[in-house]
Amino acid sequence: xxxxxxxATGFVGSHVARALVEAGHELRVLQRRSSRLDALQxxxxxTVIGDVLDSDALAQxxxxxxxxxxxxxxxAYWRTERSQMYAINVEGTRRVLxxxxxxxxxxxxxxxxxxxxxxxxxxxxxxxxxRFNLLPHRFPYxxxxxLAERCVQHALREHGQDVVIVNPVIVMxxxxxxxxxxxxxxxxxxLQWLIPVSSGGVGVVDVRDVARWHLAAAARGxxxxxxxxxxxxxxxxxxxxxxxxAVGVAPPLLxxxxxxxxxxxxxxxxxxxxxxxxxxxPSQIRMGGRRLHFVYDKxxxxxxxxxxxxxxSLQDTADWYRxxxxxxxxxxxxxxxxxxxG
Numbered sequence: 001x002x003x004x005x006x007x008a009t010g011f012v013g014s015h016v017a018r019a020l021v022e023a024g025h026e027l028r029v030l031q032r033r034s035s036r037l038d039a040l041q042x043x044x045x046x047t048v049i050g051d052v053l054d055s056d057a058l059a060q061x062x063x064x065x066x067x068x069x070x071x072x073x074x075x076a077y078w079r080t081e082r083s084q085m086y087a088i089n090v091e092g093t094r095r096v097l098x099x100x101x102x103x104x105x106x107x108x109x110x111x112x113x114x115x116x117x118x119x120x121x122x123x124x125x126x127x128x129x130x131r132f133n134l135l136p137h138r139f140p141y142x143x144x145x146x147l148a149e150r151c152v153q154h155a156l157r158e159h160g161q162d163v164v165i166v167n168p169v170i171v172m173x174x175x176x177x178x179x180x181x182x183x184x185x186x187x188x189x190x191l192q193w194l195i196p197v198s199s200g201g202v203g204v205v206d207v208r209d210v211a212r213w214h215l216a217a218a219a220r221g222x223x224x225x226x227x228x229x230x231x232x233x234x235x236x237x238x239x240x241x242x243x244x245x246a247v248g249v250a251p252p253l254l255x256x257x258x259x260x261x262x263x264x265x266x267x268x269x270x271x272x273x274x275x276x277x278x279x280x281x282p283s284q285i286r287m288g289g290r291r292l293h294f295v296y297d298k299x300x301x302x303x304x305x306x307x308x309x310x311x312x313s314l315q316d317t318a319d320w321y322r323x324x325x326x327x328x329x330x331x332x333x334x335x336x337x338x339x340x341x342g
Contacts, residue, residue, distance in 0.1 A: 008071070012171060028065060071111040075141075149226075166213060172314060200287065209307055217303060227298060
């Protein structure tokens with residue numbers, strides 16, 4: 001079976017591409033001429049040059065495919081002009097869906113994000129029934145993914161197109177060259193116990209489970225349904241503690257009061273306007289006091305349970321960075337790694 005992957009040179013997309021090849025599918029990728037190809041090294045695949053805003057390239061890429069995995073997106077939104085992010089995440093999705101319909105692609109799997117789901121006012125974990133309810137100007141990435149899902153709903157309703165939506169939470173694992181979520185590991189190595197921790201929480205998952213669930217969604221997901229792809233929910237203190245354990249450094253000690261988050265977000269926004277690149281984004285900081293926890297029962301039941309625990313995921317992430325000289329290792333880290341089983 002021939003499958004197209006958009007965003008195949010990126011973190012999640014490259015793992016989806018590799019999983020497809022390992023499952024015996026013919027792989028076609030849409031890549032920009034300027035894309036780095038490190039993530040596709042060694043993969044047998046056909047390449048179409050273009051991007052998700054290039055309708056001609058999309059038509060060529062979709063031709064003869066039974067499946068399209070639309071993974072391409074601007075995820076590092078803090079490094080990108082907002083207008084470009086909306087163009088790629090929203091208009092790009094609309095064009096991919098149109099090209100897939102014209103080529104009579106059997107099914108599209110759309111990689112959205114848990115950020116498109118908003119938050120529950122009562123603080124309970126969010127499930128697939130949630131709707132985006134945050135301020136668009138404060139949380140543009142989530143808003144762009146929400147609008148992209150509206151494009152999907154239009155295609156389902158008006159054209160009867162077969163589309164499955166997957167909503168990954170924070171994705172960890174080897175291969176995040178652009179430091180989208182890998183910053184949890186690299187900043188832990190750099191700042192160690194000095195990282196200030198607020199009262200919030202996160203949902204996390206390993207990228208290899210995410211890739212496997214993409215293929216499961218293509219095989220047995222229900223058209224029009226959302227699936228939140230996640231493994232475990234943590235408080236921020238527990239999560240940073242696990243990151244520290246994986247890297248081999250002292251866990252954070254500083255407690256950041258929630259009341260300080262708006263001020264800190266404003267300071268980071270000012271720093272960015274002045275041309276500096278702090279390791280956090282204002283919208284991320286504002287959410288630091290919220291428990292961004294999710295319900296994973298639906299995906300685990302219909303697509304299968306996760307196979308990689310998060311300590312292993314973080315250790316693999318750290319090892320991947322370390323092998324590329326991006327994560328200097330201290331004596332404690334070397335000792336802990338030597339004591340690992342196997």
